[in-house]
Amino acid sequence: MRPLTVRPHKEITLTMRPHTVRPHKDVTLTMRPLTVRPHKDITLTSLADTVTGHRDNVDGLQRKGTRLVSRVSTRDRALVEGRIGDSEKKFGDLVDQVEKTKRQYDIIDSNLDDIREEVDQYLAWLKEKEDLLTRETPRGYSVKEAEAKLAKNNDLRKELEEKRANLENVKQKSDSLIQDLSRVERNMVERWIAKLTTESQKVMDIVDSQNNALAEQAGERAVFQESLDKVNLWLQDKEQEVQKLQGVRLASGDVEKQVDKCKTLQSEVQAYQPHLENLRKMVEPLLLDCSPELAAELKHMISEVEDRNEGLLAALKQEQGQLKDHAAARKLFETDVQKVDRWCKETEISCSTEPNLECAIQVLAEQNKHYKNLQNTSQLFASLVKEVEDRGAIFLPEIYEADKVKLEGTLKSTREKYNRVAALIKDRADSTETALQSRSQVHESVTEATDWLNNIQDEIKQLQGTPVGPYYRRC
Known part of the structure; x- marks a missing residue:
């Protein structure tokens, strides 16, 4: 055994x-x-x-x-x-x-x-992204900021899409375990997957909703930026036109045209005010999406636009008043130049004939009086010519270069005409004065001689009527 x-x-x-x-x-x-x-x-x-x-x-x-x-x-x-x-x-x-x-x-x-850990990590990531998406953050007023936020959300959406591969992995792992799990365990794992799917879709919906809102906001900000750029360009164009008006023309007619242009610009600026009001209305909702710093920056931008607009209106009002003064000064200047020119022409005509120095002394005296009167008038016109020159000197710094040449020519011509006529008057007055003095001396000598002869004749006549003899000698 x-x-x-x-x-x-x-x-x-x-x-x-x-x-x-x-x-x-x-x-x-x-x-x-x-x-x-x-x-x-x-x-x-x-x-x-x-x-x-x-x-x-x-x-x-x-x-x-x-x-x-x-x-x-x-x-x-x-x-x-x-x-x-x-x-x-x-x-x-x-x-x-x-x-x-x-x-x-x-x-x-x-x-x-492992499944629970993946679920927890995925849910933690989703919670982090959800908190980030739902956090109240200022969106600003610029198109770039809205577009940057939209791009960031699109990146997150792509990341969510990629993360869904993790969800599929979790589902596959859970599917391989389902048959080995009890009913309670199976139900629990199914709740995990359902929770994960729900949270993932929830964050995806938040991203899609925000993207739609951001796209709309980007469009609104683009409209605002375009409107702001148009207003600034329009103001710049009008400011340049006002700048051109500061170069005043010489002719009063041209200055009056500048006044009309200034009035037209004023009307255009007044008519443009609704555009500025629309811009102000666009700013109000944008301020609600801005941080205090961005809100201050946006308000400063709008304040600059309003200041430029008010400055433009004030400049046009001031320019119009100044142009009216310039037009009045130009008219007075032109009138004075015309007065001098007309007087010079008339005086040259009246002095064109040489005075007759051999005429009767009475006629010569009348001629001398005439030229003396012209000399007195010439002195008045000397003051007028001086005023023309002084006013022209004031005009020179503020007019166009082409007009400066014309003004200098006018001043020179006016002065030369006056000097020539004044010299002519002086020459005529001096010649008649000399002739008159010479004739007066001769006339006085002749008169004295005539008076002396007359006296002699009277004495002779008296002597002819008196007898001659010793009686008279005794007497």
Whole structure:
């Protein structure tokens, strides 16, 4: 009889790792904790303890068999050994089954932890993006800022699309575990996936909603910027036109045209005021989307536009008044120049004939009186010519270059005409004065001689009527 061999029994050691959820900052899963796992842990531990507890029974059976085989027949010995071997094999299979179950549970537990960790990380990322999207931030007033925000949101949308691949991975992992999970575990994993899908779509909807709003805002800001640019260009054009009016023309008629141009510009500026009012209305909603710094910057821009507009109106009003004064001064200047010119022409005509110095002294005296009167008038016109020159000197710095040449020519011509006529008058007056003085001296000599002769004649006549003799000599 062969001896009874006993196989060494296996010790069942179950190391149950406690189930822990790896929490993430600011993330709260809306699923209940996996309560089935502690129950499984207890069941497996109890089962392992039960199997281990039967180890003594198996060992006792082996000892009894060893003692029994020495007292039984060969046939019975084989039967006893077979029975003991079957029991040993079944016990070993049971131990293997418990260990296999434990390993499978560990794998499932590890996979569930991985899935939960991915879900938590994904939800944390979604929560971070949602907080970022829903955070109240000033959007500013410029097109660039709106477009930059829109581009940033589009990048986030692309990232969300790429992240959905992670969601698919989680779904695939959960699908591979579903058949190995209990109904409670299966429902929980399905809630995880549903939660993840819902949150992902929620953030995607927020991005799409914001993108639509940002696209509309970018359009509004583009309209505002275009309107602002148009207003600034229009103001710049009108300012340049006003600048041109500061170069005053020489002729009064041209200056009056400048006055008309100034009035036209005033009408155009007044008619443009509704555009500025529309610009102000556009600013009001934009200010609500601006930080205090950007709001101050936007208000400054609009203030500059309003200041330029008010400055333009004030400049046109002032320019119109100045141009009217210039037109009046030009008319007076032109009138004085015409007076001098007309007097010079008339005087030259009246002095064109040489005075007759051999005429009667009375006629000569009349001629001399006439030229003396012209000399007095000439002195009055000398003052007028001086006024013309002084006024022309005032005009010179403010008129166009082409008009400066014309003005200088007018002043020179006026002065030359006057000097020529004044010299002519002086020459005529001096010649008649000299002739008159000479004739007067001769006339006085003749008169004296005539008077002397007359006196002599009278005395002779008296002597002719008186007798001559001793009587008269005695008397």
